Amino acid sequence: MEMEALEEIWPERVCLNCLGRKEPGLDCPNCGWSGESLFVSPLFLPPGTILKEKYLVGKVLGHGGFGVTYMALDLSLALRVCLKEYFPANLATRSAPQSLYVQVFSGEAGELYDLGLRSFLHEAQILARFEDHPGIVSVRDYFEANGTAYMVTSYFNGITLKAYLEQKGGSIPFPLALKILMPVMDSLRSVHSAGLLHRDISPENIYLTDDGQVKLLDFGAATRMETPYEDSISVVVKPGYAPEEQYRSGGELGPWSDVYGVAATLYRAITGIVPPDALDRLHQDSLRLPSDLGVQIPKHAESALIKALAVNSRDRFQDIYSFQRALMEERPQRVQAEGDRPGPRKSRRRTRPLAIVALVFACGTLYFLWSDSPDRLYREGKSLYERGSYERALEYLFEAKGKAGGDLLRRIDLAAAEILLRLNRPEEAIGELKKIVEEEPGSAEGWSLLGDAYSAISRPEEAYRAYMNACRASPEDAALWLKAGEMAEGLGRENEALEAYENALLYDDGPPELWSKVGVLYESSGRFDKAAQAYRRAADLAPDDAEAWRRLGFALMNASDFEGASE
CATH class of the missing domain: 1.10.510.10 (Transferase(Phosphotransferase) domain 1)
Structure with a gap:
């Protein structure tokens, strides 16, 4: 790809040092750059280069044995990014000064270059899996060009x-x-x-x-x-x-x-x-x-x-x-030092101002400790979650997590996993939830969320097992049995789905749609009398549902109850 001139896009209006906007002929108001050369080496991309018709290359941020990192500008988003170029200086060079194309040395260098290139793309593919993770620099884009490869990541000062x-x-x-x-x-x-x-x-x-x-x-x-x-x-x-x-x-x-x-x-x-x-x-x-x-x-x-x-x-x-x-995991020990023993009593007149100061200081200290306490951070995170501010809620929970222990830490982990699911990051949620249920196998909430996470990434077998573990942990929760039944039905396990639905209805009379589902499963197994009972309940709950009445009549006919079917 031929290098495009910067002037063809924004004539003299971009500072190549910081990639901010500037007026033509004037020093950059952001960094003070006055237009002096940013040349570092003929081996590096010239400032002003545009790659993929999208990324404007700025100054070099760093370089090592295997690559060069540039500040760049995403022209479509007007956003600073980092552009990392695979460029092992001991294996390749530029084909000519100011050229973009990378020329590999002959001999064994070619094999080593290709191996490193695959490793570079491998890194990009891995990082792309952790998009928007708060603790990992995410890859926004990666591509091959000019005989090498490039990786675009978020830019942070x-x-x-x-x-x-x-x-x-x-x-x-x-x-x-x-x-x-x-x-x-x-x-x-x-x-x-x-x-x-x-x-x-x-x-x-x-x-x-x-x-x-x-x-x-x-x-x-x-x-x-x-x-x-x-x-x-x-x-x-x-x-x-x-x-x-x-x-x-x-x-x-x-x-x-x-x-x-x-x-x-x-x-x-x-x-x-x-x-x-x-x-x-x-x-x-x-x-x-x-x-x-x-x-x-x-x-x-x-x-x-x-x-x-x-x-x-x-x-x-x-x-x-x-x-x-x-x-x-700290094990606190109480030790009373010699200096902690109460001293002789002093004049009330002299100690009252000191007592007031001490009281104010203590109150301030208590407020500071409370404001930074894991419990407060957890409650603030939950509040943000309920208001739909998921990313901020996660930040509070992560901060609380580093300070909490015991039951509070478990609640924080569960809340964080639930938010990760809301943010469509089920793989991360799975990692957290597996640790929760390993430590507390009786956590119905943990198993249920784990089932939700597996379901989100289309792993129905694991989702079904997780839901069933949730049901065992809390057998009277109809909603859990319903989840297990739906997952079993999706797997084609009709008998297991029917058993789960029956358990759900045992603890909650359920909506007419669930009774109809049970009727269909009974019907498919040839148990028309049971199917008729289920359809009857569905029709009773929704008397205007013509389909429920039609299915009831069909089931009664197959059960040889022609009189009931005619009614």
Whole structure:
């Protein structure tokens, strides 16, 4: 595709530095750019290039061994985006200066280039599955052109966790690190529930946006859980962050592998030190406790962190959720220090102003704690959900989730799953709901929502099993039996559908339509007397329904009740 001149679209009205609007001949009012050259390298796309007749390329945001990332403008939406180009500089070059076409070197480089290109597109396809996930940078588009491939993602102002740690002198306090990494772990749970592994968790791949969001980046190493490691599309080992099984051909990978990566990232964030390489730890484990390095961290959280960093995968938490719970599961102990004992009584005249100040301070503290409490965040999230503000409700629930425990955490998880279904994100809901019902098999609400999620992605067999588990957990809930019956009927299991409908009618007389359904099922099995009873009930409930009366007459005739049929 030939490069189009920027002037043919918006003559001199776009700032190539920030892609904002500007007046011709004037400095950019947004960033101050005065028109000086943005040239970086002849290997990069020239600013002003237009790809796919849609994306205007701006300045280079970053580049590495396998690609270049540009700021770009979606011309159809007038929206800034990130444009990532597959460009392994050691395997290819531009065919000519200012050219768009990528020319691959001869020999073995061609095979390696093609392998990397497939990996790049593989990453884009994976990320596209998590569109609108709050903790994953979503792919808006991907395409092949100019002998290479491009990936378009949402654009966010911010920095990586690695850069943030450098700004803070190398490390941050444990509470802040946990606040940053809890959303990352929530994102990983969604990734795992979709049957995928990230395999490259590190501070470089966690992005902190200016508006306080935490995003998981770089799925180039991601693979399906069932894929044998030696057959995976890419092998990425980041010393200090990769578990030992990731080094071995045939190593058994699973959620526990990403547990190690996120734990190593947490360790690096609070200590300022990258954990020793996992292979070195096989022979001599030199990992030091954070508390020995002067880090203030609760004992239970330190124990959880060290378990998550176990060299042997069987000794780690087997899933992210278990690691999260262990980090949050505090065991409070009451200790009265010597200084807590009441001192001698002082003059009321002197202490009254201090008491007032203390009272005001205490009230303010209590209000702050209440406003930031998980219960309040949960109730606010539920209120937003009821008002139809689903995305905002989810934000409140995710924030509450990182602070809650026990029954409140279960209610938060259920509410979040219900909202995910409303947002048409059933795969994410399934991951959350499976953990709920595993921990609480008697949760009828959890099983019912899980059935709804499976139904939304056209997996009727799993949906039926989930609904039946819900019925067993709450056998007097007619609505659950009705869901199970409808799913069984869709699967062609008429006997099971009939049994479920009968149970529904046992606890709720039901609408005439349900009685008619039961009549049809009895009729198809040749039980015309039972069918006639069902149609009779339907006709009684809806006396103006001519179809119910017609079916009743047909059933009575087949049951040899000609007198009743004539009535």
